Amino acid sequence: MSAITAENLVKVFPSRSGEVRALDGVDLDVPAGSVLGLLGPNGAGKTTAVRILATLMAPDAGRATVNGIDVASDPQGVRRSIGLSGQYSAVDEYLTGRENLEMVARLYHLPMAQARARAAELLAEFDLVEAADRAAKTYSGGMRRRLDLAGALVARPPIIFLDEPTTGLDPRSRIGLWEVIEGLVAKGTTVLLTTQYLDEADKLADTIAVVDRGRVIARGTSDQLKAEVGGERLAVTVPAGQMTDARVVLEALATGTIDADEHSHQLVAPVSGGAATLLEAVRAFDDRHVEILDIGLRRPTLDDVFLQLTGHHAEADGRAGAGPTPPGGASGTVTAATADVPPSDSQQEAH
Amino acid sequence: MSDLAQSVSDTRTITRRNLTRLRRQPDSIVFGIIQSVMFVLLFAFVFGGAIAVPGGGDYTNYLMGGIFVQTVAFTCATTCVAMADDLSRGLFDRFRSLPMARSAVLAGRTFADLAFAGVTTVAMALTGLLVGWRTDAPALSVMGAFALLALFAYAFLWIGAVIGLSVRSVEVAQTAGLIWLFPLTFMSNAFVPLESMPTWLQPIAAWNPISSVAAAVRELFGNVPAGYVPPDYWPLQNPVLSSVLWCLVILAVFVPLGVTRYRRAASR
Numbered sequence: 001m002s003a004i005t006a007e008n009l010v011k012v013f014p015s016r017s018g019e020v021r022a023l024d025g026v027d028l029d030v031p032a033g034s035v036l037g038l039l040g041p042n043g044a045g046k047t048t049a050v051r052i053l054a055t056l057m058a059p060d061a062g063r064a065t066v067n068g069i070d071v072a073s074d075p076q077g078v079r080r081s082i083g084l085s086g087q088y089s090a091v092d093e094y095l096t097g098r099e100n101l102e103m104v105a106r107l108y109h110l111p112m113a114q115a116r117a118r119a120a121e122l123l124a125e126f127d128l129v130e131a132a133d134r135a136a137k138t139y140s141g142g143m144r145r146r147l148d149l150a151g152a153l154v155a156r157p158p159i160i161f162l163d164e165p166t167t168g169l170d171p172r173s174r175i176g177l178w179e180v181i182e183g184l185v186a187k188g189t190t191v192l193l194t195t196q197y198l199d200e201a202d203k204l205a206d207t208i209a210v211v212d213r214g215r216v217i218a219r220g221t222s223d224q225l226k227a228e229v230g231g232e233r234l235a236v237t238v239p240a241g242q243m244t245d246a247r248v249v250l251e252a253l254a255t256g257t258i259d260a261d262e263h264s265h266q267l268v269a270p271v272s273g274g275a276a277t278l279l280e281a282v283r284a285f286d287d288r289h290v291e292i293l294d295i296g297l298r299r300p301t302l303d304d305v306f307l308q309l310t311g312h313h314a315e316a317d318g319r320a321g322a323g324p325t326p327p328g329g330a331s332g333t334v335t336a337a338t339a340d341v342p343p344s345d346s347q348q349e350a351h
Numbered sequence: 352m353s354d355l356a357q358s359v360s361d362t363r364t365i366t367r368r369n370l371t372r373l374r375r376q377p378d379s380i381v382f383g384i385i386q387s388v389m390f391v392l393l394f395a396f397v398f399g400g401a402i403a404v405p406g407g408g409d410y411t412n413y414l415m416g417g418i419f420v421q422t423v424a425f426t427c428a429t430t431c432v433a434m435a436d437d438l439s440r441g442l443f444d445r446f447r448s449l450p451m452a453r454s455a456v457l458a459g460r461t462f463a464d465l466a467f468a469g470v471t472t473v474a475m476a477l478t479g480l481l482v483g484w485r486t487d488a489p490a491l492s493v494m495g496a497f498a499l500l501a502l503f504a505y506a507f508l509w510i511g512a513v514i515g516l517s518v519r520s521v522e523v524a525q526t527a528g529l530i531w532l533f534p535l536t537f538m539s540n541a542f543v544p545l546e547s548m549p550t551w552l553q554p555i556a557a558w559n560p561i562s563s564v565a566a567a568v569r570e571l572f573g574n575v576p577a578g579y580v581p582p583d584y585w586p587l588q589n590p591v592l593s594s595v596l597w598c599l600v601i602l603a604v605f606v607p608l609g610v611t612r613y614r615r616a617a618s619r
Binding site for chain 2: 051054055056076079080082083084086087088089090091092094095099103104106107108109135148151152
């Protein structure tokens with residue numbers, strides 16, 4: 001049974017330069033008890049999709065159901081089946097952790113005694129007992145997120161939406177929150193989570209939908225998406241002045257687009273043939289007197305998937321992100337919008 | 352639970368949340384009290400000697416009706432800012448994702464701010480008594496005056512809530528919630544009698560809800576000099592009735608407007 005379905009969701013926002021199609025025909029189908037990760041960069045439309053499914057916003061076109069209930073015709077029914085943990089902590093800073101949870105429980109219309117009991121239970125479960133009677137404004141970022149997530153779970157909803165649950169958290173809090181989410185999934189909760197972190201989608205999601213500019217551009221399991229990109233990656237770091245030479249060497253070995261990062265002087269090429277290819281590469285670099293600072297083979301990551309699908313990196317870090325602008329004179333620039341592996345003579349020019 | 356019982360329960364929960372917030376920010380209460388005390392003292396001492404009260408009464412007795420109305424009207428600026436502030440935070444997304452009554456967030460806000468207006472009203476009454484304000488009306492009439500002030504405050508808080516839901520930031524709310532209150536309260540009989548205004552201004556001031564409520568409160572407090580003939584405008588000749596009507600009209604317009612705005616604010 002599908003816990004969440006969406007058909008051709010469209011949402012258009014007015015903007016200074018006309019309009020932004022935040023969602024441009026999104027279809028989703030999340031089986032009950034599974035985890036769908038919406039993966040995409042900032043502004044891809046992930047949050048808009050969650051807001052529509054959580055009844056905070058109406059779509060301009062398309063339809064969606066949550067727990068079998070239509071979001072447009074029975075939003076209150078949907079609200080009874082979901083928990084939402086948004087991008088910004090939904091916590092009242094002047095209330096204590098306990099008061100926050102009791103308030104949410106009362107708004108789910110639990111009787112006072114039950115509201116108290118449920119709040120105490122969640123505080124224990126989320127390791128907030130010691131801080132329970134302190135105002136939430138004294139909480140650390142990780143504690144706030146835990147309190148926020150606890151609030152989403154007050155009514156034990158069968159479906160929860162997590163909008164970038166770990167954005168802005170330190171690595172330790174992040175892993176802690178992952179464990180909590182894995183615990184929920186183990187109990188059979190359906191989870192739709194959005195993230196711009198590839199490792200997070202990789203770790204938590206059963207199925208990943210890659211979202212870019214309001215569209216789902218690929219979907220599948222983490223392994224399927226990686227398989228779509230194929231083979232291993234040969235990553236080599238060379239001195240700044242030898243990037244061009246290194247590229248020539250790699251072109252002879254690569255089975256696809258070479259990604260070069262001017263900043264870290266690293267080139268990444270999809271290859272096949274494993275260790276033999278690595279040896280061949282080392283020899284070839286030596287022949288051309290290219291100094292190797294670091295070299296290795298690795299499995300493709302979701303970042304590679306994203307680069308392959310969209311022509312730009314998933315995480316906004318200033319690398320090769322401008323994608324579609326072809327560098328002067330280069331004929332082979334590829335900004336693949338499909339999952340097709342580009343021919344090996346094409347190059348992704350770095351700038 | 353029936354829909355009505357749910358709305359009542361949700362409104363109570365949100366009111367409690369707002370009152371707890373208020374209690375944990377005692378400085379906002381303290382400054383609210385300082386502001387109302389300051390207004391009483393400033394007007395009583397600065398204008399006290401300069402303004403002749405029609406019918407030959409004491410200015411402090413004239414002033415208190417006006418200053419009560421002005422201060423409770425200004426409370427709606429607090430509502431405006433609080434509403435805009437709440438709206439800009441993640442907590443509102445949580446509220447909207449809960450199966451709670453849509454009106455509860457607004458009702459809970461206005462009820463809590465009404466309590467705040469009550470606190471400042473008590474502070475003003477005490478300051479008034481210190482500077483010579485006296486009431487010799489029957490207890491029931493005095494209670495009626497405070498009840499009318501509460502009704503008027505509540506109606507105005509909804510205007511503040513609607514403005515707070517309409518502006519795009521807390522910074523704008525701070526100004527937008529306040530500026531319109533200055534002409535409104537000063538172009539009324541709150542501080543100076545209608546009779547001293549230019550003739551073109553008099554009808555505007557007479558049909559100003561602030562004037563109606565100020566006149567009604569004066570009447571109920573027994574602060575109208577014997578033999579005073581009110582100006583020839585219906586609202587001022589029937590101040591209590593016109594005040595109640597004004598409050599009902601404001602509520603009839605701004606309650607549905609507020610609920611609609613709250614719903615629409617969801618799609619921002």
